[in-house]
Amino acid sequence: MSARRLVPILVAALALASSAHAAPLHSISRYVANADPSRWYDLGCALGNAVTAGTRPKDALVILAFGDPAASGGSYGAHLFDGSFRTTAQLRAVAQQYGYGYWVCSPYDSELQIVLGTTNHGTHVGYAHGAAWARMVNATNDYFAANCCIAGQVSALGGIDAELDWNAPAVTIPWANGYDSANAWSYIEFGDAAGCPPVGSCNGGWTYADIWSIAWGIAPALPLPQIYNERGTQAAQWENIDLWGIASKGIKMGFRGSLAQHQACVDRSDPCPGTGNTADQGWTQLRDALNSRASTALTPRWSTDISWRN
Secondary structure, rough: OOOHHHHHHHHHHHHHHHHHHOOOOEEEEOOOOOOOOOHHHHHHHHHHHHHHOOOOOOEEEEEEOOEEEEEEEEEEEEEOOOEEEHHHHHHHHHHHHHHHHHHOOOOOOOOOEEEEEEEOOOOOOHHHHHHHHHHHHHHHHHHHHHHHHHHHEEEEEEEEEEEOOOHHHHHHHHHHHHHHHHHOEEEEOHHHHHHHOOOOOOOOOOOHHHHHHHHOOOOOOOEEEEOOOOOOOOHHHHHHHHHHHHHHOOOOOOEEEEEOOOHHHHHOOOOOOOOOOHHHHHHHHHHHHHHHHHHHHOOOEEEEEEEOOO
């Protein structure tokens, strides 16, 4: 083959290699401060229209971060980011209408996973709340299955933003066990590994065994960690946890994706010094950290960036 013919073939091969390693289109997740189901129908429809336009991914995961676990009058729920208490039934209505709006406005060959998220912050974290959260997720998927064809494109997952500085593992892990006692669907762990190597020692009395358990070891857990740090520290922390699991348990973690907060920083005009990764930057850092070793090599499926707007 002549050198002249070889050059364009090499260029094409390099282009294919580059595109294969590009970050996927990302979704917009949201801190929930509005419990009006009609508003969430509109937001779901807006996402579906964006998928049709090609500006959001056909295969998407969106976190609806509802806030801290809460209970009132015998009902479980969460404190939204407007400070109000909402029951699991009210939260379920938000997720259902978001999924319904998406289904109405999206291409038939698209797929959306809606994460109904809470945190491990506050005094109501525990087994009973985790079980109630799982039942809420189950009921949300029952709604999608009962209403024509929604379940063909949309499903709900549980979610917890488990952060090491907010509560000890002795408080947080029971929430996951409670979820596991009642779940028919997995949950996404979208928290942090604050303080862990290569920074120092894990914060809050947490160990690698604890973090691995809440993010992967407990049966319904799926990790999609915060990758905010612009220097790649958080990606390195999660690779280290994965390496610990391989060495200690013989099991590789199945990272589903990464969470960035760039949009939330923009929404609040906050420079977020050192922690303003874009969705593409966060996903790429996690992908590169995991693929730095054959034992942890993996390409995460989803990328999402969280916003204060709703």
